[in-house]
Amino acid sequence: MTPKPTGETTMATVDLVLPHHRYTVHIGPGLLSELGQRVRATAPHQRAALIVDDKIAGTHGPAAEASLQSAGYDPLVTTMTSGEDHKNLSTVEALYHKLLDERLERRSPVVALGGGIVGDTGGFVAASYLRGVPFVQCPTTLLAMVDASVGGKVGVNMPQGKNLIGAFHQPVLVVIDTDTLKTLSRRDFVCGLAECVKHGVIRDPELFDWIDANIQPILDLDPGTLVELVQRNVRIKAAVVMEDEKEAGVRAHLNFGHTFAHAIEAGTEYGRYLHGEAVSLGMVAAARLGVELGRCEGGLVDQLVALLNKIGLPTTTDGLPETDKLMDIMRSDKKVKAGRVRLILPDKLGAVSIVDDTPDDVVAKSWDSIRG
Numbered sequence: 495m496t497p498k499p500t501g502e503t504t505m506a507t508v509d510l511v512l513p514h515h516r517y518t519v520h521i522g523p524g525l526l527s528e529l530g531q532r533v534r535a536t537a538p539h540q541r542a543a544l545i546v547d548d549k550i551a552g553t554h555g556p557a558a559e560a561s562l563q564s565a566g567y568d569p570l571v572t573t574m575t576s577g578e579d580h581k582n583l584s585t586v587e588a589l590y591h592k593l594l595d596e597r598l599e600r601r602s603p604v605v606a607l608g609g610g611i612v613g614d615t616g617g618f619v620a621a622s623y624l625r626g627v628p629f630v631q632c633p634t635t636l637l638a639m640v641d642a643s644v645g646g647k648v649g650v651n652m653p654q655g656k657n658l659i660g661a662f663h664q665p666v667l668v669v670i671d672t673d674t675l676k677t678l679s680r681r682d683f684v685c686g687l688a689e690c691v692k693h694g695v696i697r698d699p700e701l702f703d704w705i706d707a708n709i710q711p712i713l714d715l716d717p718g719t720l721v722e723l724v725q726r727n728v729r730i731k732a733a734v735v736m737e738d739e740k741e742a743g744v745r746a747h748l749n750f751g752h753t754f755a756h757a758i759e760a761g762t763e764y765g766r767y768l769h770g771e772a773v774s775l776g777m778v779a780a781a782r783l784g785v786e787l788g789r790c791e792g793g794l795v796d797q798l799v800a801l802l803n804k805i806g807l808p809t810t811t812d813g814l815p816e817t818d819k820l821m822d823i824m825r826s827d828k829k830v831k832a833g834r835v836r837l838i839l840p841d842k843l844g845a846v847s848i849v850d851d852t853p854d855d856v857v858a859k860s861w862d863s864i865r866g
């Protein structure tokens with residue numbers, strides 16, 4: 495599927511077909527103006543809730559609200575404070591109160607407009623309000639476009655850890671307006687690219703090479719290139735979710751680099767690195783570990799490091815805590831199986847495996863490989 499030309503611009507769709515549900519991801523510049531009509535075609539009702547990240551309430555909120563109104567909705571528009579600290583049950587409860595006070599009903603769609611924080615939190619509200627209402631994802635960060643908005647994982651954090659409370663609640667529709675990326679900070683945009691590189695490594699060497707060849711138009715936010723970037727990545731995320739909706743098998747491949755990344759984020763109190771930066775370092779550590787175990791060629795690490803550096807993502811750092819602390823955090827990760835750290839390691843570019851039996855001393859060595 496290549497993006498279809500529509501006049502001067504491009505537009506693409508990706509369909510997800512699951513055993514009990516199907517939905518379409520629409521990708522294109524300016525699509526916020528069509529949000530209302532697309533929601534109406536999927537979840538018709540008089541009311542809708544629009545939950546917006548407060549940082550973009552002034553820039554992108556009005557277009558979404560106007561579009562819902564022009565499609566005949568009387569939307570309840572509410573903001574949620576930006577930031578991982580607000581992805582919690584207090585925010586969820588406050589949102590329940592607003593929806594109940596406005597008497598939103600079982601058929602009223604909940605639309606989340608923002609990054610992964612609003613998507614995960616708004617999605618959890620949609621999954622649980624009145625035992626579940628239609629949910630529409632309208633992601634505005636690259637990470638949320640290529641990853642968080644597709645696949646139905648929704649949830650919030652607890653003091654004990656990230657994403658510990660949640661549900662699988664697939665959206666009925668995903669509307670991606672790639673123009674919203676124009677206001678995203680360069681640092682957040684580049685973090686989304688870490689997940690795109692991840693998709694290339696785990697499943698699609700052609701995507702890996704395409705990112706490498708197109709990095710300048712990507713960083714310049716060329717409209718056609720952005721549509722193709724998002725579409726190629728949504729296709730991969732969708733394929734993985736269609737194979738394994740509830741993460742019983744291959745969906746775990748999406749965690750490539752993430753067990754290391756979670757330890758980096760937790761070990762630095764979530765203050766020093768953004769998620770994508772930690773994923774970048776984590777992918778390098780995991781790839782080096784793969785080489786150390788004789789699972790893949792050293793050339794893969796060289797290719798990976800070269801691309802991440804070209805993008806502007808970190809591949810070494812002087813900011814890591816001690817290896818013992820990182821190893822303790824890794825062992826407490828919810829993906830640990832029977833006391834063994836569970837890792838996704840590359841076999842070659844485009845293929846990874848789940849590995850449960852890596853000796854601790856070898857994992858410890860891979861931490862040293864990313865210290866700069």
Ligand SMILES: NC(=O)c1ccc[n+]([C@@H]2O[C@H](COP(=O)([O-])OP(=O)(O)OC[C@H]3O[C@@H](n4cnc5c(N)ncnc54)[C@H](O)[C@@H]3O)[C@@H](O)[C@H]2O)c1
Pocket residue numbers: 547549550576577578581608609610611612614634635636637638641642643644645646647648656657674675676677678679682769
């Ligand atoms: N559900 C899933 O499958 C899944 C997958 C990956 C990540 N996640 C979750 O996603 C979250 C991270 O998502 P994120 O990286 O999008 O973070 P985020 O939602 O915090 O957004 C990053 C920053 O960009 C701002 N922002 C959002 N859109 C903007 C725009 N268009 N212009 C300007 N600023 C904008 C936000 O206010 C925030 O400051 C994490 O909580 C993670 O657990 C979920």
